[in-house]
Amino acid sequence: MTDTEQNLIHLFKSWSGKDPLSVTKLPGSGSYRDYYRIQGEYGSVIGAHNNDIRENEAFIKFTTHFRNEGLPVPEILSQDPANRIYLITDLGDINLYQLLTGKLADQATGHLQSATDDSVGVFPSEVKEIYKIAIGWLPIFQVKAGKTLDYSVCYPRAAFDRQSMMWDLNYFKYNFLKLTKIPFDEQGLEDDFSYLCDILLAADTDFFLYRDFQSRNIMVLNGDPWFIDYQGGRKGALQYDIASLLSDGKANIPMNVRDELLHFYLDKLEEIIPVDREKFLRIYHGFVLIRILQALGAYGFRGYYEKKLHFLQSIPFAVNNLGYMRTKNMIDSRLKTLISIITKMVADPILPIKQSVEVNDSKSNSVNELTYNIRPGNLEKTLTVNIYSFSYKNSIPQDENGNGGGFVFDCRALPNPGRFDEFKAYNGKDKPVIDFLEKEHAVHKFLDHVFSMIDQSVRTYIDRDFTNLMVAFGCTGGQHRSVYCAEKLAAFLKKNHKVNIKLTHAQHNK
Numbered sequence: 001m002t003d004t005e006q007n008l009i010h011l012f013k014s015w016s017g018k019d020p021l022s023v024t025k026l027p028g029s030g031s032y033r034d035y036y037r038i039q040g041e042y043g044s045v046i047g048a049h050n051n052d053i054r055e056n057e058a059f060i061k062f063t064t065h066f067r068n069e070g071l072p073v074p075e076i077l078s079q080d081p082a083n084r085i086y087l088i089t090d091l092g093d094i095n096l097y098q099l100l101t102g103k104l105a106d107q108a109t110g111h112l113q114s115a116t117d118d119s120v121g122v123f124p125s126e127v128k129e130i131y132k133i134a135i136g137w138l139p140i141f142q143v144k145a146g147k148t149l150d151y152s153v154c155y156p157r158a159a160f161d162r163q164s165m166m167w168d169l170n171y172f173k174y175n176f177l178k179l180t181k182i183p184f185d186e187q188g189l190e191d192d193f194s195y196l197c198d199i200l201l202a203a204d205t206d207f208f209l210y211r212d213f214q215s216r217n218i219m220v221l222n223g224d225p226w227f228i229d230y231q232g233g234r235k236g237a238l239q240y241d242i243a244s245l246l247s248d249g250k251a252n253i254p255m256n257v258r259d260e261l262l263h264f265y266l267d268k269l270e271e272i273i274p275v276d277r278e279k280f281l282r283i284y285h286g287f288v289l290i291r292i293l294q295a296l297g298a299y300g301f302r303g304y305y306e307k308k309l310h311f312l313q314s315i316p317f318a319v320n321n322l323g324y325m326r327t328k329n330m331i332d333s334r335l336k337t338l339i340s341i342i343t344k345m346v347a348d349p350i351l352p353i354k355q356s357v358e359v360n361d362s363k364s365n366s367v368n369e370l371t372y373n374i375r376p377g378n379l380e381k382t383l384t385v386n387i388y389s390f391s392y393k394n395s396i397p398q399d400e401n402g403n404g405g406g407f408v409f410d411c412r413a414l415p416n417p418g419r420f421d422e423f424k425a426y427n428g429k430d431k432p433v434i435d436f437l438e439k440e441h442a443v444h445k446f447l448d449h450v451f452s453m454i455d456q457s458v459r460t461y462i463d464r465d466f467t468n469l470m471v472a473f474g475c476t477g478g479q480h481r482s483v484y485c486a487e488k489l490a491a492f493l494k495k496n497h498k499v500n501i502k503l504t505h506a507q508h509n510k
Contacts, residue, residue: 004034007083008047012038015078015087023047031229037090044090045077051084054155059231060086061153069145071137072226091226096134097215100127100251123257132264134218134225135242138210139269141227142238146208151235160209160236162197168290169193171297179304182344188337195334199286200237209236214248238269239280239287247288249295249317255324285330292321316498319345383461384500385454385493386470389428389486391478391507399470406470407457409450411481415440418480427505428483437484447485451492458497478507 005023012020018041026035026046036047050056066073079086151158173189211232219226242265246258253261262284269275296318303312323346325331331339388397392412399405417423417436426433437443454471461469471489473482483505490503 004049004083004085005036007080007085008036008038008049008087011078011080011083011085011087012040012045012047016040016042038087045087046074046090047085047087049083049085052155053081053084054153055231056081056084056086058153058155058233061150062230062233063088065149066141066145066227066230069140069148071140071145072224073230074226074228091219091228092221094220095216096127096130096218096220096225097248097251099130099220100124100215100253123254128257128261130220130223130225131245131261134227135245135261135265136268137225137227138213138241138245138265139238139272141210141230142207142241143269143272146235149208154234155231157234159205159234160211160240161205162201164234165197165200165290166193168294168297169196171301172293174297175304176296176300177341179300180345182341184341184344185337189341192335192338196286196290196332196338199283199332200290203237203239203283203287205235205237207236207238209234210241210244211236213241213244215245215251237283237287239284240291243284243287243291247292247321249292249321250314252317252320285325286332288321289325289331292318292325322346382498382500383458383466384468384502385458386468386502387486387490387504388470388472389478389482389505389507390472390474391482392474392476394478394507396474397470397472397504397506401468401470403468403470406472407454408472408474409446409485411446411473411475411485414443414446414475414481416476416481418477423480426480428480428485429487433480433484437481443484447488450485450489454489454493455496458493458499462497462499478505482507 005025009020009023020038020040022037022039024037024039026037028034032052033048033050036049038045038047060076060079063073063076067075074089074091077087077089157164170193177184210230211234212229217227217229219228242262246253246261266275266277266280296315299311299314299318302308302310303315322342326339326342326346331342333339386400386406390397392410396405396408415437417426417433423433423436428434428437454469457469471486473485473489475482486503486505490501493499493501
């Protein structure tokens with residue numbers, strides 16, 4: 001048992017009067033704090049350990065103030081500053097991000113729809129309602145509670161000022177941009193950073209800025225949102241926090257829902273203070289931009305240096321957001337170097353992000369070699385690739401979308417397992433046929449050419465907002481080679497592109 005666990009047991013016993021039944025360390029997150037679930041006779045609490053004394057002081061004082069203001073934050077149950085530990089309310093394991101992505105959805109609500117990465121434009125209504133409840137609390141944090149908050153304990157700075165902004169922007173430059181080796185004009189980028197700060201500093205800043213107001217920091221308990229991880233808060237502009245929530249990369253909120261939630265926030269804000277909506281929205285996109293850049297810096301640092309897979313997986317979503325902002329002219333046109341960099345990030349199909357990444361899960365502690373294709377694709381429209389296998393004894397499948405068809409690949413030149421009796425009862429999805437075909441060099445060479453051609457078309461179709469592509473594979477009987485090739489293309493596209501895939505085996509399905 002570690003010293004921290006022993007200290008938490010002692011603190012728990014001092015608070016409750018009894019020994020705990022169990023102490024379980026919780027999985028790590030993006031911070032350097034350690035959390036433990038301590039189970040007692042009458043329930044559980046969370047024990048926290050953090051070596052940063054000033055951050056602990058900020059969290060404890062903020063929490064006490066917010067609870068006095070009636071905000072849904074955990075209660076500080078007991079603390080031991082000397083050992084840098086404290087006990088807080090256990091708010092469970094389910095956060096808003098997990099609800100949105102469908103993880104633990106049934107456990108949380110019993111009937112929640114799942115929102116996967118492929119469901120662009122689809123947003124579970126139950127989750128939207130929780131987002132709205134959470135957003136309704138945000139102006140109370142920022143304005144009402146923020147008015148009487150003791151900002152002297154803010155850490156590391158008392159305000160989100162020019163220096164804080166430059167820290168975030170250089171975090172992006174050094175921990176993401178330079179590592180991906182995208183060429184850029186460094187002086188031009190520094191000039192853009194300075195100008196972006198000028199834009200942001202035009203906003204009113206006499207409010208509490210939560211700093212990390214995002215879906216993973218909103219716990220959901222019995223259908224209600226509870227808030228954590230505000231210890232980095234400081235004075236700042238209203239726009240930053242709502243920008244953080246709505247542009248949260250991996251949450252991948254559809255753009256129409258972001259607009260709806262943004263205006264819902266402004267409605268709630270206007271219930272407390274007057275709002276100049278035109279001015280607010282004029283500056284808002286600048287805060288979205290700096291938040292995404294800061295997030296990319298964090299993903300680079302946590303992913304490249306600390307080799308945590310979760311953060312590398314977040315990169316495509318952040319690049320997606322930047323690509324959308326660029327295409328919708330949401331970035332000030334005077335930020336020429338930054339726009340050029342974003343254009344390169346979106347256009348380059350594979351940034352050099354080949355890393356040995358630690359895979360932290362319950363099944364493996366191994367180190368895998370991963371290469372990430374971070375091409376973002378289009379956020380408004382999702383390309384559907386219709387893949388068919390068919391028999392040349394019948395007709396080539398018809399294009400149901402009225403586009404006149406697409407690629408048709410003739411597999412009849414490939415080695416044919418159908419000529420051998422032992423394969424006649426199988427098709428191209430069965431292991432004996434797969435093993436037969438994968439031993440043939442001609443099959444690998446054929447598919448390499450197919451993948452190259454389709455990959456190029458898919459990229460172009462996504463960039464041009466096309467919504468349908470048809471690819472058909474034919475062989476003599478439509479049973480072995482064409483089925484196998486269709487399945488392999490589907491797997492390739494699923495791995496490398498964010499597209500919908502419809503796979504139909506015309507002969508096999510009859």
